[in-house]
Amino acid sequence: ILLSIDGVKEVTDYYRGAGVYDKVLKAARYLRSINVKADLIARMSVSEHTKLYRDVVHLLSLDIFDHVHWQLDVIWSDRWVDFDSWLEKSYLPDLKKLVNLWATKLREGIVLGIAPFLGIVKAMFFEDLPAPPCGSGVEAFAINTDGTILACPIAVDVKWAKIxxxxxxxxxxxxxxxxIGEPCSSCNIFKYCGGRCLYAYYERLWGEGGFRKICRATKYLVSLIEELRDEIASLIDKGKVDIEKLDYPKFLNTIEIIP
Ligand code: SF4
Incomplete structure (x- = not known):
């Protein structure tokens, strides 16, 4: 079960409307109260007001969600004031901080449910991800209320996705x-990224330059997890981490993995 929440109240309500944060948490607490047998995922949209480290840590600290996942709001949004500065000064440093926190906890045997990190670890140690990693158009399809099958649930406005x-x-x-073809199929991190997003790959609404800017964020994230590869392997070998918790997602649950 994916619940849309963007982090702290001020950010969630800024982007989604006043009161949304409280309503989402009420729904999440209700699901917990009835012992729902599901992976409860906080699904964030990450934009200029997001502080990634603060917002992910906040959602984890609520102790309600099994996993936190985020997607960058970079496909069509024209609300950005200065994406480049935000990327360099806020998002990338916060990614590093978050990976450091995740690694520190891992050394203590605690697997924080940060979905993008786990998805990359899955592709590193367990099995390949589809391309794109959410499976859109290859293993996952969305069905509209009139029965139309879409290659991707967000691609409601384009003919190519109606299949x-x-x-x-x-x-x-x-x-x-x-x-997913070039430039992704010959990219050195295709195994993890898989072209990231079917809709973004086909539409490139931010142009080629915009597409490449997101690649920079993806490559940086993969490199941070790559740096931990030997250590993660050793923690698995020594039985210091529960391998079951590292193997995520257990089945294709359509989270994008790559933000
Ligand atoms: S990083 Fe960019 S070029 Fe490489 S696979 Fe991902 S989307 Fe494609």
Missing amino acids: GNIKDTSLKNLKSLFK
Whole structure:
């Protein structure tokens, strides 16, 4: 179960409307109170007012969500004032801080449920991720209320993503319609990134330059987890971390993995 919440109250309510933060937490607490058997995921949209470290740590500290995941608001948003400065001065340093926190906890045998880190670790140690990692258009499809099948749940405005109708389209006809090609297929982190996002890959609404800026963030994140590879392997070997908790997601739950 993915609940949309962007971090602290002021950020969530700024982007989603007054009172949303409280309503989402009320829903999450209700789900906990009925012992729902599900992976409860806080699903953040990350934008200019986000402070990644503060907001992820806040959501983890609530002790309600099993996992926290975020996606950068970088596909079509024109609300950014200065994306470049935010990336360099806020997002990338916070990513490093967050990876350091995650690694420190891991050494203590605690696996913080930070979904992007775990997804990369999964591709590193357990099994390949689909490309794109959410499986959109290759293993995951969305169905509109009129039965239209979409390659990707956010791609409601483009013809290429409408690929059939549940009344007359067989699943086997959908499987090989999309393939992430260049520049991703020859990128040295394709194994982890998989082209990141089907919609962004096809539409490139921020142009080629914008696309590459997000690659910079992705490559930096992967490099931070790569630096931990030997240590993670050793912690697994010595049984210091619960391997079950590192193997996430257990099944394709359509989180994007790569923010
Ligand atoms: S980092 Fe960029 S070029 Fe590399 S796979 Fe991801 S989206 Fe494609």
